[in-house]
Amino acid sequence: FTIEPTEQTLSLYVIYECHHIEPRSVDSYLSGICSELEPFYPNVRKIRSSNLVSRTLRGGKRLYSQPVKRKRALTSDDINLAFERLHCSTKYDDLLFLTQLLTGFYALMRLGELVWPDRHDLRSFTKVSRRTTVLLTTHSFEFTLRTHKSDRQFSGDSVLVHDDSLAGPRVVELFKTYLALRDSAFPCRAELWLRHDGSIPTRSWFIRQLRTMFLDDPLVCGHSMRAGGATALALAGVSGSLIQ
Template sequence: MDCLIYECSILLGMAIDNTTAVTYSSANNSYLTFCKLHNLPINPTPKTLSYYIIFQSSHINLKSVTSYLTGICSNLEPFFPEICSNLAATLVKHTLKGALHHRQPTKCKAPLTTVQLQSIFAMLHQSQDHDNMLFLSMLNMGFPGLLHLGERAISNKPDLQDFHKIILHNLLSWVGNDYEFLLPTQKTDTMFEGNHVRISQIIGTPNPQPVMGCYLYSCDQLFPLHPQLWLCNDGSSPTRSWFLHCLYQYCPSEIAGQSIHAGGATALTEAEAPADLIHRAGC
């Protein structure tokens, strides 16, 4: 029985991704702090949850409030089994709806355009610097592949870096004028199987295959024994802040990590790609 309890604890700990667990812990702490500040019992009644939504929506983005509620429910359900039904209460739902209606307009980053992508390519495609080739390859993979920044770069925080999420060099292969690879499991991959991603050229954009070919040649010369696909000149894996630092050297401030995903979806739409294909690729 002790062995079963031990194994159960391990499996329960692996059920939630590390990055999600950190967010859930932050949500739990914010709720407990809110209750302490306002002298409220921590019992998550519909009224208390409604007050929490009102309080938090004036401090953080409402989308984050919704995520926080999910985290609070996950952490407090063992102690307050009724919390899930309380979250579905009319008072809570109407408070969220009212907050959405009352909030300030959402400020979104602009999508990366094909003109901007071509401009970056023109400046870097002849560079012999390994880091420039790395950045250009990551950019030209993310744009047509509709990949999020976290799927190409590792977390800035060492304790959240997970080798199981790193794309491996030996799992990339050429397919005609395209290339494909296995995208490792992410927190949205409930079956933990990963996804096969095929990168093809979008009309009006640089061909991603020769860009990747130049990077791989440089990588093989510098790091012939490293298993990771993405490696900086110093042998480290590129972080999200590293990629954004490179991006901001060529793009205005209204462009960010998610702009590449949005720009790729826009380019596919302009190229009259089927809507279901764009939806599947961007999930």
């Protein structure tokens, strides 16, 4: 039999994959296959775009796709609950977690911008926010994200939280309280976010704190902060272009 790709062989491949993986992923598989085969079979992308292959893929999605499982965005009530439970705590790590949670929620930060990855090979000090970048005023605080995945120019971004925004004065005061404790415990350390033992908080540590706070809700994850903050801004009437 011929090994040259045809509409029939790609269509059969689509049906086979739809029985074993999520059909929405088959699109990506086909793109990868076309990239590998194109130097040898220049017409493979035309075959991929044929009616037979496209309709087979569409039918596979209708027959075998599973509902998308989305994580729950945190609400303002969730943030108020966390604040009421932890803002009077005498434990250093409780204050650290609460400060990161509120900062991430109101500044629309990704979890990876606040903590270190669990995998050691993914950790880099070039992504760690520094204490020296913090700017405090009576009504706001600001610090710099040195690099992150959307920073194509490697110039860093400033995170600014003001007390006349949706966040209110409690977030600014909370950050100042955490900063005073951090400076007292670790006056010579460069990292902004530090746990009570001097280690940089990791993703698994933050998720454990998050699950403890929200009673092991499986729909709450690290992205819930950013999604919840964006939703809160939209409900407050902020335009979509500004939220982005």
